[in-house]
Amino acid sequence: MTVSDTERRAMAHALEIARRGPTGVNPQVGAVILGPDGDVLAEGWHHGAGTPHAEVDALSHLAPGAARGATAVVTLEPCNHTGRTGPCAVALLEAGIARVVYALPDPTPVASGGADRLRAGGVSVKSGVLADDARDLLSSWTTMQMLGRPHVTVKWAQSLDGRAAAADGTSQWITGPDARTDVHRRRADADAIVVGTGTVLADDPALTARRPDGSLYEHQPLPVVLGDRAVPDDAALRQHPRGFLHRSGANLFGEHAGDEASDSLLIELRELGVQRVFVEGGPTIASAFIRAGLADEILVYIAPTLIGYGPDGTDHPAVRMLGVDTIDQQHRLQMTDLHRLGDDLLIIARPSSTPLEGVR
Structure with missing residues (x-):
């Protein structure tokens, strides 16, 4: 499954806007919604603990149904669990997203599995896009999550x-x-x-x-x-x-x-x-x-x-x-x-x- 230049540019932008979010117990995540023609429909990032995740933040800027058939480009695998907010994978499915491109898999057992849930829902999923850049962005968060320090x-x-x-x-x-x-x-x-x-x-x-x-x-x-x-x-x-x-x-x-x-x-x-x-x-x-x-x-x-x-x-x-x-x-x-x-x-x-x- 190939990745277009438009999707790579969107991922680079998603990584850039992810840095607007605070560091802490939650990762810095950015998301860009692309229309079927490659135009940017919306963008979003995680603003802090308890606020909508990047994907939901981006979707909130669109009218109902406007994301149907679109592509979501996200710096981290959409989550698959309910915490202070609902699963982002479900939000993307309900919005009618047809394709999801993400950089890194979620390393936390409680939140991982979003990619599989999306595929089960008929969504095309591609991982590993600009993964090295995403690792650099999330290195401190990943260390804390995986090593507890x-x-x-x-x-x-x-x-x-x-x-x-x-x-x-x-x-x-x-x-x-x-x-x-x-x-x-x-x-x-x-x-x-x-x-x-x-x-x-x-x-x-x-x-x-x-x-x-x-x-x-x-x-x-x-x-x-x-x-x-x-x-x-x-x-x-x-x-x-x-x-x-x-x-x-x-x-x-x-x-x-x-x-x-x-x-x-x-x-x-x-x-x-x-x-x-x-x-x-x-x-x-x-x-x-x-x-x-x-x-x-x-x-x-x-x-x-x-x-x-x-x-x-x-x-x-x-x-x-x-x-x-x-x-x-x-x-x-x-x-x-x-x-x-x-x-x-x-x-x-x-x-x-x-x-x-x-x-x-």
């Missing part, structure tokens, strides 16, 4: 030779202003930002999400500090508009901690009760999340500079102990994107093998 992005900046700081521990700034602007934009997309006490003591970060002019983004991630050492009374972090959380247990995040550390990190993530976590707390914390298999996405900002190590052998690598004793244990990554940011490079990667492999 937030989607974790681990970020660090490094020199070309893999150092995160000079021999004396100074690290501001390895990368240039364009890279730092990109980091702040990504912070603003996160619900929480995680650092270790070592980063707080060494860099005194504010952990706010700021625009290039210094003003704050409307949305600020909640700072979370991991480690036993105290946060100084005069730390910039104490001026954060959302305050901060301090979680003790530094012994669980050290380089030689084992399964207990992984379990502890997972518990900490789940107790945060958020969907998107941005980890930028230095080599120890970054390595702990990677070693525990909790890094869903890795951002590496690489500056064209060389640092090396100090005359006494002091070294500050970007990552530390990862549990790799032989090359067969290396953490293989799949590079998903590459950006030039001024003089710096940003590599975006994710683990080659993840618990969500079936969903991908």
Whole structure:
């Protein structure tokens, strides 16, 4: 079953308008209704928990019977369950939709099955259209639904030779202003930002999400500090508009901690009760999340500079102990994107093998 260029363009638009909806316990979903001639009849998106789903929102803009014989292009498989609203699959059937094109299957057992219900009702159904783009949009929601924890992005900046700081521990700034602007934009997309006490003591970060002019983004991630050492009374972090959380247990995040550390990190993530976590707390914390298999996405900002190590052998690598004793244990990554940011490079990667492999 082929997909027309018109349907692909409609899916791209549906993904764009899906982002207008809020993030949270419900996915961001967009829908476009196409007439038999390919004209856009209506569009809609999910406006939040308890409101009509994207398909129903789109249908609500049409007169009764106007969708008969039309095609519904949706970013997520129409749901097949009754919650605060009725099944979208039934709404599409009752509206007389003749064809449904969607990007991703619904991964939740309670809501899946809409495609089968539509086919049973005589509707032509096609899945997998712009699926990679939809995965990117729904990655945090999918992680929460399937794994019961937030989607974790681990970020660090490094020199070309893999150092995160000079021999004396100074690290501001390895990368240039364009890279730092990109980091702040990504912070603003996160619900929480995680650092270790070592980063707080060494860099005194504010952990706010700021625009290039210094003003704050409307949305600020909640700072979370991991480690036993105290946060100084005069730390910039104490001026954060959302305050901060301090979680003790530094012994669980050290380089030689084992399964207990992984379990502890997972518990900490789940107790945060958020969907998107941005980890930028230095080599120890970054390595702990990677070693525990909790890094869903890795951002590496690489500056064209060389640092090396100090005359006494002091070294500050970007990552530390990862549990790799032989090359067969290396953490293989799949590079998903590459950006030039001024003089710096940003590599975006994710683990080659993840618990969500079936969903991908």
